[in-house]
Each structure stands twice: as C-alpha cells, then as structure tokens.
Amino acid sequence: MTDAPGARGTALPATNHPHPATSGTPTVLTGATVVLPTGTVKNGRLAVHGTRIAPTVPENAQVIDVTDHYVIPGFVDLHNHGGGGASFTSGSVDDILKGIHTHRLHGTTTLVASTVTGDMDFLTRRAGLLSELAEQGEIAGVHFEGPFISPCRKGAHSEALLRDPHPADVRKLIDAARGQARMLTLATELPGGLDSVRLLADHGVIAAIGHTDATYEQTVEAIDAGATVATHLFNAMPPLGHRSPGPIAALLEDDRVTVELINDGTHLHPAALQLAFHHAGADRVAFITDAMDAAGFGDGRYWLGPLEVEVADGVARLVEDGTIAGSTLTLDRAFKRAVTVDGLSVEDAVTALSATPARLLGMADTIGSLEPGKYADLLILDSAYELKGVMRRGEWVVGPQLG
Numbered sequence: 001m002t003d004a005p006g007a008r009g010t011a012l013p014a015t016n017h018p019h020p021a022t023s024g025t026p027t028v029l030t031g032a033t034v035v036l037p038t039g040t041v042k043n044g045r046l047a048v049h050g051t052r053i054a055p056t057v058p059e060n061a062q063v064i065d066v067t068d069h070y071v072i073p074g075f076v077d078l079h080n081h082g083g084g085g086a087s088f089t090s091g092s093v094d095d096i097l098k099g100i101h102t103h104r105l106h107g108t109t110t111l112v113a114s115t116v117t118g119d120m121d122f123l124t125r126r127a128g129l130l131s132e133l134a135e136q137g138e139i140a141g142v143h144f145e146g147p148f149i150s151p152c153r154k155g156a157h158s159e160a161l162l163r164d165p166h167p168a169d170v171r172k173l174i175d176a177a178r179g180q181a182r183m184l185t186l187a188t189e190l191p192g193g194l195d196s197v198r199l200l201a202d203h204g205v206i207a208a209i210g211h212t213d214a215t216y217e218q219t220v221e222a223i224d225a226g227a228t229v230a231t232h233l234f235n236a237m238p239p240l241g242h243r244s245p246g247p248i249a250a251l252l253e254d255d256r257v258t259v260e261l262i263n264d265g266t267h268l269h270p271a272a273l274q275l276a277f278h279h280a281g282a283d284r285v286a287f288i289t290d291a292m293d294a295a296g297f298g299d300g301r302y303w304l305g306p307l308e309v310e311v312a313d314g315v316a317r318l319v320e321d322g323t324i325a326g327s328t329l330t331l332d333r334a335f336k337r338a339v340t341v342d343g344l345s346v347e348d349a350v351t352a353l354s355a356t357p358a359r360l361l362g363m364a365d366t367i368g369s370l371e372p373g374k375y376a377d378l379l380i381l382d383s384a385y386e387l388k389g390v391m392r393r394g395e396w397v398v399g400p401q402l403g
C-alpha cells in the first residue's frame with residue numbers, strides 16, 4: 001500500500017517558536033530541576049556544547065534561565081507506526097520524515113519505526129527504505145510487527161497476510177534491513193516460533209512476544225529461547241487468568257523481559273498499568289506510543305497498512321469491526337499521564353520513557369540520560385509537566401518557551 005489515500009487533517013503544528021535561543025551555540029540551562037541518573041538536582045544546571053552534554057560550562061555559553069522548569073532526557077519510543085498524517089509502513093520518504101518530525105515536536109528524540117503486517121516482498125522493500133533513514137540517523141532502526149503473529153490475536157493486522165514465523169522468512173527481513181532491524185514482534189507459539197526467537201537473538205535483534213495466544217508455559221519457553229520484550233503487554237494477548245495465567249504472568253515475572261505499555265488511557269485501565277509497573281519496576285517498563293498516522297494530526301479516516309481506520313476523539317479503530325488500531329499518543333502525553341494520573345514519580349517516568357528503552361536498543365552510552373558526553377537530547381517541562389522545549393543533538397527542535 002505505497003499509495004494509500006491521503007488522510008484528512010490540517011497542517012503540521014508550528015515548528016520553531018521565536019526565541020533568542022540559537023541552535024548550535026554553546027548553552028547552559030540554569031535554575032532547573034534536572035533529572036539525572038544519580039538523582040534529581042534542584043536549582044541545577046546543564047551545559048551543552050556542539051551535539052553533546054558538556055562536563056563544564058563552555059566559554060561564551062548562552063545562559064538560559066529555566067527556573068521553575070524540569071530538564072529531563074529526550075524520550076525514546078521503541079514502537080511507533082507514524083504521525084503527523086504519515087505512515088512509516090506506507091509513506092514516502094518525505095512522509096516518514098514528517099512523521100518523525102511530528103514526534104520530535106512532542107519530545108521523542110529517538111524512535112524506532114514500526115511496520116505493520118504486509119506481504120514479504122512489500123516488507124523487504126520497506127525495510128530497505130527505512131534502513132536508509134536509520135543509516136542517516138533519522139530513526140534508530142526498524143521494528144517489524146507482523147506478519148508472524150497469531151490470527152487469534154491479530155488486532156489491527158490483515159488476517160489474509162499473516163504467516164507462521166519460518167526462520168528463513170525472518171532471516172529475509174533481517175537481511176533486508178541491512179543491520180538496522182532492532183526488533184521483531186512475533187507469536188512465539190506458532191510453528192517455527194522458537195527457532196525464529198533464537199535466530200533473532202543470534203543476530204542481535206530483539207525478539208518481542210506479542211499478538212500472541214501463547215500459554216504461560218509456552219511463553220516461558222520463548223523467554224528461555226531468548227525473547228526479551230513483551231509487545232504492548234495486556235493488549236493482543238490472553239488475559240491473566242487464575243488457572244491459566246497466560247503470557248502476562250510469564251512476561252511480568254521474568255527479570256530478563258522488558259514490557260511495553262501504551263499509556264494513553266484507552267489501551268489500559270490505570271490499575272492494569274500500575275499493576276505491571278509496580279511488579280516490573282521502571283527498569284523493566286518501556287512506555288511506547290504504538291502511534292499511527294493520526295498522532296499529532298487529528299481525527300479522520302486513515303490507513304494502517306491495507307486496513308481502513310476511523311479516528312474519533314483521538315481513538316483509532318478499524319472501520320470493519322471497531323478493533324483498536326494503534327494509538328494517537330505522543331510521549332509527552334504519556335509522561336504527563338504517568339505522573340499526574342498514574343501517580344508515578346518523575347524519576348520513574350523518565351526511566352521508563354528514556355533510560356530503559358535506550359538500554360534495550362543498546363544505545364545507553366549515547367542517549368537515555370543526561371550525562372556528559374552523551375547526545376544533548378533534552379526536554380524542558382513546566383511545573384505542570386507541559387513540554388516547553390525540545391533539543392535534539394544540541395539543536396532546538398522546539399525553542400524554549402518560558403513565558
């Protein structure tokens with residue numbers, strides 16, 4: 001579906017707001033509540049030189065007073081299908097860049113582009129295109145969601161295109177992504193599932209258990225084979241039962257697994273989210289968007305791969321049967337919700353939105369926390385947790401708006 005009909009909607013949100021802050025100049029942010037991996041510092045400062053966080057304040061640094069604001073690391077999204085009216089599965093390169101930019105405006109400084117189920121030829125072509133954008137540093141790699149998923153838990157994936165995870169097919173996708181495949185979501189209980197998990201692990205690609213109908217025991221087997229992520233825990237898998245605990249109990253109890261959670265208020269009841277969070281802890285939870293084209297754009301008709309989606313009041317559902325079809329979430333909203341609705345600490349929310357996904361991607365030495373030498377990927381939030389500035393690689397994506 002390379003030329004799916006365009007979606008309704010209006011223009012992109014405004015990009016740079018006028019402010020004296022200049023991109024690329026050595027900068028020091030002062031007076032802030034800075035969330036560091038070692039703890040939160042009040043009235044702290046953070047220096048930026050070039051693309052990196054600097055150990056000391058550079059000479060001639062521009063001083064920006066951000067008193068009464070938080071400075072936190074940029075968000076890292078492991079699972080994202082598009083935004084700004086654009087789809088990572090079907091859009092042109094320009095569309096994809098527009099989608100990436102939309103999420104940057106909402107604080108996501110690193111994202112992995114996710115595809116939805118398609119036929120193998122289509123997916124290998126998309127993998128080639130997305131890998132070029134990964135090589136250019138626009139995205140952190142590719143996540144294949146489907147086609148190796150369970151027809152019983154297909155969610156918003158086209159049933160006709162689902163297939164069993166034969167390792168030869170998994171290998172084709174890994175190769176097509178030219179070293180940029182980061183994650184593949186599969187139903188590990190299907191024929192070839194465990195061999196595919198081993199293959200993925202051998203190639204350094206995250207094997208993510210999702211859209212699965214596995215039992216508890218089958219899930220334990222898959223984790224033992226090397227699966228390390230739960231794709232949107234709770235969604236598109238059997239519920240937790242007291243005599244058949246299913247995948248949820250197996251994924252939550254094992255320290256080797258990180259669980260994705262979609263914190264948009266639609267996909268999960270707050271109590272389910274809190275249960276998972278308190279059990280796994282911030283080091284094993286990654287908040288994701290699972291966003292589709294309408295994120296940061298608006299209600300209307302869209303395409304998710306070959307399936308038509310109606311977005312109303314920010315909730316995306318398949319036209320054919322009303323199944324929830326991804327989200328319209330952006331991670332700034334997920335952060336605010338985590339702190340103000342779910343009662344998480346700012347530090348735990350930062351960990352689940354930055355450090356944990358960065359570690360999973362093997363990028364913890366360059367992103368995921370505010371430490372000297374790492375990329376200057378940082379956000380400014382006001383005391384109500386509203387986003388007021390976004391810097392990526394030392395450049396302002398959204399200049400500080402300090403009122």
Ligand SMILES: [Zn+2]
Pocket residue numbers: 079080081114145290326
């Ligand atoms: Zn998804």
